[in-house]
Amino acid sequence: MLIPILFITSRYSTNNCFICGFIYGIAVCILYAFWLLNYKAIALLFVALYEGILYGIVFLILQKSFNFFKNNNCIIQCLIWCSFEYFRTLGFLGVNYGVIGYSQWNNPILLQSAALFGVHGINFVILFPSCFFFSLIKYKGNKISFIKKNKFYIIGYSSVFIALLVYGSVQLKSTVKTDTEKTICLIQNNIDTSIYYKDKNNGILDFYKQIISDALQKNENIDLIVFPEGAVRPRILLNPEDSIPSDMYQDVIDYLQFFYDINIPIVFGSTSLEYDSTRNGIFTYKAYNISCYLNNKTKTIPANIDVYKKRHLVPIIEKIPFVNFYNQKFFKFSNSLSSGKEIVTFPLQDISFCTPICFEESFGYEVRCFMKKKTNFILSISSDFWSKSLVCQYQHFAMEVFRAVENRVPFLRSSVSGQTVYIDQKGKCLKMLKPFCSNFLICNVSLELTPKYSIYTKIGDSIGILYFLICIICVAYKYINKIKKKDVI
Template sequence: ILSYGVYWLNHYKPKEGPTVCMVQGNIPQDMKFESNEEDEINILKQYTDLSMSVKGTPIDLLVWPETMVPGLLNIDPELTGRKIDVLSQLTPIQLSQELNTNLLLGGIALTLAGDEQIYFNSAYYYNREGKSDGCYDKIHLVPFGEFTPLKNYFPFLTKLVPYKIGLTHGRHRTLFRLDTLQHESFDFGTSICYEDTVPSLIRKFKKDGADFMLNITNDGWFRDSAELDQHLAIMVFRAVENRFCMARAANTGISSFVSPDGAIYAKLSDSKGKYREISGTLIGRIKLVEKYNPFYTTCGDWFSILCVAALGIMLIMSVVKGRIVCQKVTEPK
């Protein structure tokens, strides 16, 4: 394994891919959690202003973190009667056209099923004309953070969830097609929040044909803590396992780019070197390698499963062997 790693790194020669801009607004979770209409408009304005600050810079994709669009993007605003929904739906059109770029924006999706309202944690994709070009609904939700497990059997558990409404699991992985200013095309997927801690999900995106992956997250829950560093470190493993570039837009940090060899080659920080709980934009090029499915992408966790199975067999054999030896020692001669 070590020899293979050395060989791969010696032959690692990535090429420059699409230019991506990560927007980090540093919105406190307290403001998002108990926001009124004025707060929501301010959040939208802050992210819009940060996005407009890169006007004139050629970029292929601009990314907002998880749930940073405060309004609903997939429902006719006339049905809700909310000003924030109107503003939220006008914003992607304005940004994509003025910046001449594609957009990936994190927001909440609402689906009406009869009298029932079904909510999803989603990523919306828009082309350069501002037209919606697909959506991904988060598949792996955080228990007691986004939904209440077994709430039909234990209703009191709903009191442990911070939101009055629960989210619903998405059912399908989505690949988005990115057409660049250099007239190239790439397919990419996105994970939302802690989905980059799920190796099997990222692996399936790679098998689906993703050239690179994005992660949009709101780590504002954890303020200026080591969780932000730990979350980024986990993403490094996903990049190495699947041999592709991963980049992330995080509301309070740490927005960054990770290359297929696991190197964090770009990270948003301020003039003092602070990289948590700051706002700004980070522009970088996606690093690409020859497209193929490495061992982990192809085989998944079978190697580790076999190792655990072999260890279990050896433990059982040692116990059995020990008992046999003990019986022989205690037998009368």
Template sequence: MGCVFVCLCSHWLIGTLVSYGDMPLEIAYGIYSLMVLSLALYYGFFCFFISYAKQKWGTSYYMTAPALMVFLEWIRGYNPVGFPWNNLGYSLYNQTVLIQIADITSVYGLTYWIILTNCALYEIFFEKIHQKYNYNPLIAVLCFFLLFMGYGVYRTNEKTQFKPVTIAVLQGNIGIDKKWDPEFRDRIIDIYKDLTEAAADPDVDLIVWPEASLPVKLKNNYKLQNAIFDLAHETRKYLLIGSVDYDPKTGNSYNAAFLISPERKITNTYYKMRLVPFGEYVPWSRIFFFIDKITDAYGDFYPGTNPAVMSIDNKFRASIFICYETVFPALLRKFAANGAQVLINITNDAWFGLTDAPYQHFSFLTFRAIENRVPIARSANTGISGFIDSSGHILEMTEIATKTLAKKTLFLDNRISFYCKYGDIFVYCCVGLLLYYYIRFKYHSRKSKSIN
């Protein structure tokens, strides 16, 4: 069942590896199968453990299953190939009131409730205790639901917004087949120049280009660099631009974002910290040494180490996260904890084609906004671009596979969330709950042995 679940959530990866990763079909299926099997192991262990705990510890499923699933989803985010894309809580992304609890528990609190609900239904319909239904898990589900909804109503009705900022996001819709074509390079620059000029209204504070929107290294191409500087100066706007950067001292390449001021300066730089395995680097390269022999489509990037916070014309502070970093709540928490008032996501989802993936990718942002109580702006090469407020409301979504731009006034939020201050306390509580059941089992085992 674990394999089926993973395949249903990530079936689009095969097409991505073949069409955009330039891999032979057989190799793509091989890598995809390894990924599916490795992720299915989490669900296999989940089923084994809760059955073992029920038999040995005497615990019902609803006691251990929710806490264990939370722990497994959390630990998967720290595995280099863990791919924490399909956490169960994300399925509730459009239930805005219910998911406000994420500013305490992160997405894991919703995962806990989903598993608890399923365990309650199982207890009611498939198990009886002394010929009577066990309604305890159902009562627990209803209590959690009322708690989450009550908290959500309170949070969504708070009057905490202040200081508007206006951001424009660009969507050039450059296909992967043209993005790195030298003959199409000037056309790409013209597309983004035209979009920038169209977005440069007087009230706009920042104009955002997508991930790797420049087809060359910005710092290594002085002609292009001067053209971008001129554009920022002429429009009198701050530009945030995705590009590749190269450090000649170390020989390292980075997936980067540059903040360019109207004064013709690069005022800040962010290097992507969580890279895509087999896309931007090869994990465990000694094992997967053959990858570079079958395709040259993957990047050879190094991760950044600084969760930068950038000042935008002394009006507000923003942090940038790039593409896949969307699925790491602990990483984005660092940005907010360092003082970011707005989070900006730049991405190139052209790799996914016309599949479910761009919609899945965008939906995760509702949780990142709620967790940190910050609004989010997103610029995606082929879509979906858009805006989300600090309560997780989707304010605007662009159409996929279209050239467009979007502008929105976002309101900064003066709330500091529990999750932003204290991190994954809820996960630690779940681990503590599992330890409690284990210690209780050991205590009763020793007690029964001493009596005998």
């Protein structure tokens, strides 16, 4: 992957390197996120320009590394790229699409090392050979002598790679200790949520009644029913501070009555409004993308619903920077949602689970925050329906496989159009619904009552910071040596 990039950055001038990186970043972004066109062309344009700038900068840094490091530049260049891939996942504009480590989602042996260092640990394993072989190709002397000079790298990398393969093989053969089993029903409704406002006859609710009836006929001992992101008519909450328009009031009552009649704990995605404050004389409110947990123990109106508010919103699409309240001015470009602040887990009998919402599942450090509350399994509610792309849905699926292995707990996902899946602690997909259809998936999930922290759960993406620190130390060491040589002269 990196060999063509290293050829460019080793030969071109500073300005040309940035231009090449900018073009490369735009091209890569369009290839991996072409499905954004099905949402808004401006969203793809914005992301492509942003990625172009990031890649332009890293091309510049690589170009400088050739001049600054005459020797050992293969390891430095690999660390530079690994640091880049780590930093581009952070912050408001962070994205995980295009991170090379995710290419190993279907490599079960190497995948197991994600429990140690996450996807960024695998990045180094994948990328170092590119940098080494480029240095070998570029070396003008005898190739054998180059290999002898760099035998430390060959031996070191080979030892690490073999150790990871052995670790992965042992983990795959080991038996997962389980103490309990829960039967969970995942709903895939395959419905465009934008029609909720046009659904005057509650036809969607009738569909839900039928699909739950079919599921209960197949297995009447279901412990939890899960509807995907945005599956329930907006503003289902009937808390005192949440005002419901009169034309929606009866519909909300009908939904709650349906949920109460099932008499099984339910998770569903919805939205909520909370009145905020008076800003310049205009009464405003905050809107949230939420997952709701109705345990059906207390059947009251207002409903007794536990709520998790999505914390990591999709930039521009769900959230405008510095805007933390719903504003009609931005609605054409963004949903103008507010970010939740609290990490929330939900109890289910003798265990607990968390519900990262869609985009959040792509971030290892976000899911890890839930795991530190001793969560027994991860349950994501999502919607990629708007993308109309199987590629998009599989990109998210690949990331979910990593989240399961990183934290050594099962990962379940209820998605509007797919991929609705059950992934075990070792990253194996045990069940998956056919995409773009309406159906349900019943999973018998084996769980530990007291899950143990994996190394990744304990240290997170610290290896990404380590890559960066090593680069800084090498630069400082090289710079100090240059100053000393000048003083000697």
